[in-house]
Amino acid sequence: MGGVNTRKNSGGATTTPVKRQRTTKRAASAGSASERRDHLVRLAADLFARKGFQATTVREIAEEAGILSGSLYHHFDSKETIVDEVLSTFLDDLIGRYRAALEQGGDPRSILSEMVRIGFSALEPHRAAITVMQNDWNYLRSLPGDRFDYLVRAEDEVERMWVGQIKRGQAVGQFRPDVDPKLTYRMIRDSIWVAVRWFRPGGRLDTDGIAEHYVTVLFDGLATGERTSQRG
């Protein structure tokens, strides 16, 4: 159904970005302005993740880049623009991968497993963005204007994808019918994203390991032996 932030462009290409690109030209040459800009965004994202968006000052961002705060405004017109770019970049990538997994097809359990893997595999490359999204979601949403409305639109699209597969799995008898699809989706989603707080690849488990562990418990449960369904 197109991107969550495209007001025009009603055509339904699955590559529609969450937000329209800031610019379509330049991005080719090495050492380009957009590379510099991306670098600054990454530095800022790490600070936002570590200290929170509001607690991070433009002075700190600039200092991290070895320049003065005033110089930052040559690249960005506000602090909000920076965090905006952090979040929309992540959401574009994530939703793109989810769409691809759905287009790939397969039975619900396979697709759901793949979506779990996509989530965990995003923890490492998008650590900062995911942290910011969780910690500063409420604040960013509370800002005046509709600048961050795309966050909710992206969230809605993702929810539809997950819940659709859970329901499909129940319809074909692959998932137990006595669980609430939306509730189950939220618990899966939350426990994946919140793992960004403690998961570090290179520990006992790598990204694939944690995803497999999670899929195992999710589908087959923690208990041993036969099912002991205590539900009516």
Next chain:
Amino acid sequence: MGGVNTRKNSGGATTTPVKRQRTTKRAASAGSASERRDHLVRLAADLFARKGFQATTVREIAEEAGILSGSLYHHFDSKETIVDEVLSTFLDDLIGRYRAALEQGGDPRSILSEMVRIGFSALEPHRAAITVMQNDWNYLRSLPGDRFDYLVRAEDEVERMWVGQIKRGQAVGQFRPDVDPKLTYRMIRDSIWVAVRWFRPGGRLDTDGIAEHYVTVLFDGLATGERTSQRG
């Protein structure tokens, strides 16, 4: 043993608070100073939860209470003191309940179920504190001094309680031995606390309902039919 923030008091009473009480006298008469103080803490907690700790100004807190910002400093010596009280009150209550559940005894699955219920039942009364703890944990921990060290001590004690029961369950054959206890604990913990973002009693599910739903999926899994263990 003992409380996580008691530097003296080496005796191991299970009622040891996370932080020493601010005062032990007064708290009896109606309309007391401590009631007024508690009321202000609650107002502040709601604002902290909604906007974030740093984004909430002392002026807003005061305005919510119908006084001016300067007057707040008759009750608290700093904004940090207020959030400190929000969090330590919650942790005292939570850890007290966990300890009671452990002392009650029972098999690991029963105890774990009870601990899940305790968590979900805390969402409603401690909504603001739980939200603040999740969103502002990093920032509070980054402040100079050891004021919020008790957060980590409390976290550690809770982790020991959960992991201990999971390991016990594996030892007695009640839980599958091929899951990582610490990893499993973290996923349970995270998916309970993060539910504070969307769970509202009075919706389709009440507190007991969501706890049962969660326990069902946790122990028995999402899949139907026999176990399809895909692990070595």
Next chain:
DNA sequence: GTCTATAGTTTGATAGAC
């Protein structure tokens, strides 16, 4: 593209009258 310099706000906290 960065620096200097600073405008214009807002913040947490304090002192003292009442």
Next chain:
DNA sequence: GTCTATCAAACTATAGAC
């Protein structure tokens, strides 16, 4: 216990030199 008044510090953002 609240208000008045205010301070010192910090903040985002801007303007113009280089």
